Amino acid sequence: MLRIFLAAFVSAAPMLAVADPLPSWNDTETRDRIITFVETVTDPDSADYVTPPARIAVFDNDGTLWAEQPVYFQLTFAMDRLAELAEADPSILTSPTLEAAAQGDVQAIVDGGHDALIEILNASHSGITVEEFQVAVADWLQTARHPDTGLPYDQMTYQPMVELLRYLRDEGFRTYIVSGGGLHFMRVFAEDAYGIPPEQVLGTYTATTYEADGDAPAVIKAPGIAFVDDKEGKPINIERTIGRRPILAGGNSDGDFAMLEWTTAGEGPRLGVLVHHTDAEREWAYDRESPIGKLVDGLDKGPDLGWVIVDMAQDWDRIYTGAN
Amino acid sequence: MLRIFLAAFVSAAPMLAVADPLPSWNDTETRDRIITFVETVTDPDSADYVTPPARIAVFDNDGTLWAEQPVYFQLTFAMDRLAELAEADPSILTSPTLEAAAQGDVQAIVDGGHDALIEILNASHSGITVEEFQVAVADWLQTARHPDTGLPYDQMTYQPMVELLRYLRDEGFRTYIVSGGGLHFMRVFAEDAYGIPPEQVLGTYTATTYEADGDAPAVIKAPGIAFVDDKEGKPINIERTIGRRPILAGGNSDGDFAMLEWTTAGEGPRLGVLVHHTDAEREWAYDRESPIGKLVDGLDKGPDLGWVIVDMAQDWDRIYTGAN
Numbered sequence: 001m002l003r004i005f006l007a008a009f010v011s012a013a014p015m016l017a018v019a020d021p022l023p024s025w026n027d028t029e030t031r032d033r034i035i036t037f038v039e040t041v042t043d044p045d046s047a048d049y050v051t052p053p054a055r056i057a058v059f060d061n062d063g064t065l066w067a068e069q070p071v072y073f074q075l076t077f078a079m080d081r082l083a084e085l086a087e088a089d090p091s092i093l094t095s096p097t098l099e100a101a102a103q104g105d106v107q108a109i110v111d112g113g114h115d116a117l118i119e120i121l122n123a124s125h126s127g128i129t130v131e132e133f134q135v136a137v138a139d140w141l142q143t144a145r146h147p148d149t150g151l152p153y154d155q156m157t158y159q160p161m162v163e164l165l166r167y168l169r170d171e172g173f174r175t176y177i178v179s180g181g182g183l184h185f186m187r188v189f190a191e192d193a194y195g196i197p198p199e200q201v202l203g204t205y206t207a208t209t210y211e212a213d214g215d216a217p218a219v220i221k222a223p224g225i226a227f228v229d230d231k232e233g234k235p236i237n238i239e240r241t242i243g244r245r246p247i248l249a250g251g252n253s254d255g256d257f258a259m260l261e262w263t264t265a266g267e268g269p270r271l272g273v274l275v276h277h278t279d280a281e282r283e284w285a286y287d288r289e290s291p292i293g294k295l296v297d298g299l300d301k302g303p304d305l306g307w308v309i310v311d312m313a314q315d316w317d318r319i320y321t322g323a324n
Numbered sequence: 325m326l327r328i329f330l331a332a333f334v335s336a337a338p339m340l341a342v343a344d345p346l347p348s349w350n351d352t353e354t355r356d357r358i359i360t361f362v363e364t365v366t367d368p369d370s371a372d373y374v375t376p377p378a379r380i381a382v383f384d385n386d387g388t389l390w391a392e393q394p395v396y397f398q399l400t401f402a403m404d405r406l407a408e409l410a411e412a413d414p415s416i417l418t419s420p421t422l423e424a425a426a427q428g429d430v431q432a433i434v435d436g437g438h439d440a441l442i443e444i445l446n447a448s449h450s451g452i453t454v455e456e457f458q459v460a461v462a463d464w465l466q467t468a469r470h471p472d473t474g475l476p477y478d479q480m481t482y483q484p485m486v487e488l489l490r491y492l493r494d495e496g497f498r499t500y501i502v503s504g505g506g507l508h509f510m511r512v513f514a515e516d517a518y519g520i521p522p523e524q525v526l527g528t529y530t531a532t533t534y535e536a537d538g539d540a541p542a543v544i545k546a547p548g549i550a551f552v553d554d555k556e557g558k559p560i561n562i563e564r565t566i567g568r569r570p571i572l573a574g575g576n577s578d579g580d581f582a583m584l585e586w587t588t589a590g591e592g593p594r595l596g597v598l599v600h601h602t603d604a605e606r607e608w609a610y611d612r613e614s615p616i617g618k619l620v621d622g623l624d625k626g627p628d629l630g631w632v633i634v635d636m637a638q639d640w641d642r643i644y645t646g647a648n
Contacts, residue, residue, distance in 0.1 A: 198567030210556035217586045219563040232534035239543040243522030
């Protein structure tokens with residue numbers, strides 16, 4: 001319906017035609033529904049008009065804005081960093097888990113579950129200032145390459161989502177990341193990769209301490225995770241940090257279910273967007289059985305809740321920002 | 325020096341004269357130092373120019389942006405709310421502390437210290453959705469009046485500080501509240517009173533839970549304080565939430581010391597501003613011995629650290645927004 005209307009509009013008033021805001025999206029119903037939503041909430045004459053301050057859009061990162069296979073990129077960073085630290089001082093590898101991590105043995109880490117992950121994060125992410133940590137992340141992004149694509153990790157952002165973020169901002173939205181990934185990790189590349197400034201990045205965080213004893217007061221990353229920004233943690237963190245319920249939420253896994261549920265249950269126009277990884281050829285195909293990015297509830301309940309399910313293979317003309 | 329320069333400038337180019345950005349500030353060195361700082365960091369030709377995204381200014385609330393005597397206004401709200409809840413159901417007053425609170429016995433609460441405070445907050449601030457809590461706060465602000473001034477509490481904001489916030493925003497700063505007061509409490513009035521939107525209000529917060537079992541998913545205030553936004557908590561919360569070190573910080577008590585210390589220890593131009601309560605006639609005079617708003621470290625070390633100490637009696641022509 002909308003496309004017919006748009007076509008009529010464009011031929012009647014060609015001077016008003018503007019550049020396509022989503023050039024990497026195929027011309028499908030998915031794209032139409034997103035554009036219709038944005039046009040509706042930004043139309044002052046619409047009953048569903050939303051004022052700019054309330055145009056909050058939140059997005060998961062891993063698997064939604066950039067890829068997350070074969071493992072979360074931050075885990076790769078942690079393992080690379082541990083290997084680097086161990087080169088200078090092998091005595092830091094105080095357990096089989098840390099030894100496996102420094103050797104890049106992903107399977108051992110995955111098998112070790114949550115405890116192994118925490119141990120690696122504590123050993124690789126703590127005891128330094130936030131600034132020092134972020135220099136290490138920036139250095140890693142300069143040199144590390146993805147094993148399958150050969151791309152820098154921050155070039156494995158999804159170009160259609162980068163365009164969606166920009167389109168939303170052009171239409172008066174504020175765009176946020178709300179991710180299970182590390183807050184301090186993501187802030188290093190979020191502005192360049194997505195146009196999202198540090199204060200609009202929410203994520204899992206390690207405890208931090210304030211230390212003013214030395215030469216210069218600093219905030220230090222301490223061992224231990226202080227907050228996990230996943231599942232119910234997402235609406236909790238959004239409420240606490242942003243203080244408004246978003247009108248648009250995007251995710252790709254069941255870790256995003258509560259965020260989309262809370263967002264779309266609000267009054268007035270709401271949009272939930274789920275990225276479904278269906279493209280084994282250009283990316284990866286996974287959902288219900290995947291240890292990473294597991295998606296069951298979203299597929300079962302999302303459509304009835306009115307969520308848009310993005311079929312990567314069908315809906316996206318291009319995948320990565322860094323490669324055509 | 326600056327005033328001489330300004331005078332020359334204005335007489336040479338009267339068309340460029342603009343309205344006084346700080347009309348409620350007396351023409352003292354304090355005012356000059358603040359204006360000089362702002363003019364310096366916003367002057368593209370200055371070596372100390374700061375780009376707009378880095379122009380972050382953070383302010384404590386109680387005693388800095390509004391009054392805090394004879395007790396923190398939020399405690400008055402908590403006691404009033406407890407009295408109201410007990411009217412409907414007296415059985416909620418399960419301890420002498422809660423009974424004293426419902427009777428408005430401030431001294432008993434102050435004597436009960438931290439434990440009494442937590443008990444009152446838990447009984448009056450939890451078990452409801454954030455939205456319900458905020459309706460209760462808004463209702464209270466409509467009807468409650470300060471015992472000494474007779475003013476609505478949200479009219480006891482300091483007019484000179486309201487002007488400073490607006491001036492900073494006009495000059496491209498983003499203004500934040502970073503307060504020991506309750507996050508959910510302050511967000512109710514911060515936008516109207518200070519022009520500060522919800523996402524720029526940081527404060528102490530109760531634990532919250534996400535509950536999706538009932539009719540509508542909601543974020544619920546749970547018993548217990550999850551984070552105290554005071555002392556070292558302030559730089560920690562700023563780093564975590566904003567992700568940038570501010571270039572200007574304002575406070576009034578030793579609870580703000582770490583925030584001002586961290587802010588002004590950064591590289592480049594920085595400004596710390598301490599409001600010193602010196603005006604027993606128009607407001608209250610208190611510092612080193614006060615149980616509320618105790619100020620020792622700031623007075624002892626602030627001047628050497630280059631902080632501006634605002635002498636309320638000398639520097640402010642007007643105190644409250646709600647009264648001349």
